[in-house]
Amino acid sequence: MRNMRKCYIRLSSLFLCAALLLTGCAAAEKKDEKNSIRIGVSLYRGDDTFINNIRGELEKCAKDYEQEMGVKVSMDIQDAKGSQNTQNNQVERFLSLGCDVLCINPVDRTAASVIIDKAMAAEIPVVFFNRQPVEEDMDRWDQLYYVEAAAKESAVLQGSIVVDRYRESPESLDQNGDGVVSYVLLEGESSHQDSLIRTEWSVQTLKDGGVPIEKITGGIANWERSQASALMEQWLEKYPGQIELIVCNNDDMALGAIDAMERAEISGISVVGIDGTTPGLEAVESGRLMGTVSCDKERYAGAIFHIAVSGALGREIPPEIELEEGKYYRCPQYIVIKNHQK
Numbered sequence: 001m002r003n004m005r006k007c008y009i010r011l012s013s014l015f016l017c018a019a020l021l022l023t024g025c026a027a028a029e030k031k032d033e034k035n036s037i038r039i040g041v042s043l044y045r046g047d048d049t050f051i052n053n054i055r056g057e058l059e060k061c062a063k064d065y066e067q068e069m070g071v072k073v074s075m076d077i078q079d080a081k082g083s084q085n086t087q088n089n090q091v092e093r094f095l096s097l098g099c100d101v102l103c104i105n106p107v108d109r110t111a112a113s114v115i116i117d118k119a120m121a122a123e124i125p126v127v128f129f130n131r132q133p134v135e136e137d138m139d140r141w142d143q144l145y146y147v148e149a150a151a152k153e154s155a156v157l158q159g160s161i162v163v164d165r166y167r168e169s170p171e172s173l174d175q176n177g178d179g180v181v182s183y184v185l186l187e188g189e190s191s192h193q194d195s196l197i198r199t200e201w202s203v204q205t206l207k208d209g210g211v212p213i214e215k216i217t218g219g220i221a222n223w224e225r226s227q228a229s230a231l232m233e234q235w236l237e238k239y240p241g242q243i244e245l246i247v248c249n250n251d252d253m254a255l256g257a258i259d260a261m262e263r264a265e266i267s268g269i270s271v272v273g274i275d276g277t278t279p280g281l282e283a284v285e286s287g288r289l290m291g292t293v294s295c296d297k298e299r300y301a302g303a304i305f306h307i308a309v310s311g312a313l314g315r316e317i318p319p320e321i322e323l324e325e326g327k328y329y330r331c332p333q334y335i336v337i338k339n340h341q342k
Contacts, residue, residue, distance in 0.1 A: 061304075
């Protein structure tokens with residue numbers, strides 16, 4: 001628990017500094033000579049709760065920029081509904097409408113080359129986010145960027161929630177007292193790099209932290225609450241009284257698992273998620289979710305927006321937005337447990 005509190009203090013300081021830096025940067029800029037900016041945004045799926053949170057923050061960024069800089073920002077946000085062909089068509093439309101920059105949440109990270117081809121031909125910068133194109137594609141042009149909350153960091157922090165709880169109160173997790181914490185795992189899409197990394201490192205962190213774990217089963221729920229709920233309902237029937245912990249790659253699946261437990265009138269099983277979505281944070285506060293991992297969504301969306309604006313205006317990206325290899329921005333993350341929401 002002491003380590004967790006140190007993490008809260010350290011990360012809280014980072015967020016405060018970041019907020020001040022970004023605010024100061026916006027205030028210090030001179031009014032842009034260009035009086036309008038057109039941004040095309042394509043989301044892999046608009047009903048994804050985390051992505052919807054980021055969308056809301058992007059829209060706030062655009063409004064704030066308009067008010068502070070006196071520059072009209074037209075943000076055209078489209079939902080690809082899980083179809084790469086639809087997203088490719090949306091990109092073509094953005095370019096035909098004269099968008100100055102593209103912000104793309106790819107449907108298929110391995111198919112980003114089509115989007116990159118179109119953008120390079122039109123000389124329009126692209127800010128990818130949430131789903132990272134393969135390295136070979138990102139290396140094709142110096143006007144390609146990627147914004148994320150690093151999956152390994154998410155997973156390690158998620159695992160540390162369980163490790164700290166076990167060290168503080170082993171019986172709260174090992175409820176049957178057999179010396180082993182029996183868990184199930186709800187995973188995102190099988191092809192999504194974040195799902196693979198979160199799965200690997202959350203479990204590894206439990207092992208490294210000395211939590212005696214045993215996997216009962218796991219399944220792919222594609223980040224979706226309803227799919228996770230259906231899987232959990234099956235597991236509760238198949239493994240009655242055996243499940244003590246549910247590790248979820250995101251908050252929506254964690255909430256789906258909780259839905260299934262509530263329908264079955266089962267309590268006492270600990271659940272952890274990732275993303276810090278608005279419903280996820282509410283579930284933590286109510287005690288239904290043991291904990292989640294969140295990034296500063298204002299900072300996440302702010303990085304996307306300010307990189308996009310810099311690209312649209314042909315300017316250097318503000319130094320406060322620290323890029324790795326000149327193109328990758330990793331948004332810091334923090335743990336949220338009840339009474340410690342930052």
